[in-house]
Amino acid sequence: MTNLYNHGTGDILTEHHDNGILQITINRPDRYNSLTLPMFEEMNQIWADVERDDQTRVVVITGAGKAFCTGMDVAQPDPTPQDALAMLETERKRVATMLRIEKPIISAINGPAVGYGLSTALLADISIAADDAVLIEGHTKVGVTAGDHAALIWPLLVGMAKTKYYVLTSEKLTGAEAERIGLVSLSVPREQVLPRALEVASQLARGSQQALRFTKRALNAWLTNAMPQHELSSALEILDFAGADYAEARQAFREKRPVDFPSARAAGGPAN
Numbered sequence: 001m002t003n004l005y006n007h008g009t010g011d012i013l014t015e016h017h018d019n020g021i022l023q024i025t026i027n028r029p030d031r032y033n034s035l036t037l038p039m040f041e042e043m044n045q046i047w048a049d050v051e052r053d054d055q056t057r058v059v060v061i062t063g064a065g066k067a068f069c070t071g072m073d074v075a076q077p078d079p080t081p082q083d084a085l086a087m088l089e090t091e092r093k094r095v096a097t098m099l100r101i102e103k104p105i106i107s108a109i110n111g112p113a114v115g116y117g118l119s120t121a122l123l124a125d126i127s128i129a130a131d132d133a134v135l136i137e138g139h140t141k142v143g144v145t146a147g148d149h150a151a152l153i154w155p156l157l158v159g160m161a162k163t164k165y166y167v168l169t170s171e172k173l174t175g176a177e178a179e180r181i182g183l184v185s186l187s188v189p190r191e192q193v194l195p196r197a198l199e200v201a202s203q204l205a206r207g208s209q210q211a212l213r214f215t216k217r218a219l220n221a222w223l224t225n226a227m228p229q230h231e232l233s234s235a236l237e238i239l240d241f242a243g244a245d246y247a248e249a250r251q252a253f254r255e256k257r258p259v260d261f262p263s264a265r266a267a268g269g270p271a272n
């Protein structure tokens with residue numbers, strides 16, 4: 001695959017298909033396409049490129065190998081306070097840009113999507129998941145607030161009752177279950193995910209570009225009006241980055257053992 005917009009990490013690939021379709025592929029398959037801090041920044045630069053690129057009419061985002069994207073690389077070195085602040089700014093820009101981009105965005109959820117990965121997939125205009133893909137909200141499982149616009153997008157997609165259940169418990173859903181509750185647009189057999197996404201992209205690329213742009217803008221007014229929710233959840237998530245629970249979750253992940261949150265211990269709860 002060529003790398004049209006190259007911002008240095010080589011871990012996110014971009015290529016044009018015929019007819020103005022841009023494919024973004026998160027390309028760190030051995031780490032299930034989890035994102036390092038430089039990749040978060042690169043992802044933002046790519047969305048800014050998409051906004052400017054006159055050659056692109058529709059965007060398809062997917063993951064290389066078995067996973068779509070499992071969010072933040074929880075095995076990377078501890079984030080500094082400066083890293084956390086930079087993340088907050090990066091997040092704010094990313095969500096605003098994804099909402100502002102007038103070109104339709106389609107997520108092709110080929111496999112596990114967790115945390116930031118799932119939120120990105122859900123913020124796309126159309127989401128197509130493998131029927132057996134594992135989808136996990138995941139933030140609270142690693143001791144951080146469900147930021148990454150989970151608080152923005154989930155209630156609009158599935159209502160507050162399902163949102164609170166899945167966001168607070170981080171219980172996993174399959175792609176088929178996610179389609180049933182309205183979290184994703186479609187679920188299809190795994191091997192059909194990318195072809196189906198490209199087929200829908202091709203159909204949109206042949207459609208009235210102005211009608212599509214204006215319709216997307218009108219629908220996204222629901223989301224842009226709710227940006228204060230995003231700002232709040234992102235700020236709370238960043239506070240948690242410096243906390244003992246997130247440090248324990250990263251340590252547990254590296255040691256491949258169950259997590260034992262200090263805050264649960266302090267409250268007298270059982271270690272889990």
Ligand SMILES: C/C=C/C(=O)SCCNC(=O)CCNC(=O)[C@H](O)C(C)(C)COP(=O)(O)OP(=O)(O)OC[C@H]1O[C@@H](n2cnc3c(N)ncnc32)[C@H](O)[C@@H]1OP(=O)(O)O
Pocket residue numbers: 030031032034070071072073074075112113114115116117134137138139141142148
């Ligand atoms: C600001 C952003 C915040 C967030 O995004 S919060 C969410 C953070 N993400 C997570 O907590 C997800 C962690 N990953 C998982 O829970 C599991 O993966 C899955 C349930 C998604 C899939 O499980 P399975 O199919 O058994 O695969 P596997 O053996 O766990 O993963 C394959 C390899 O990928 C690495 N990996 C997966 N996700 C991450 C990640 N997020 N950060 C770093 N590495 C990851 C693993 O360690 C392993 O590698 P090895 O074979 O060498 O052990």
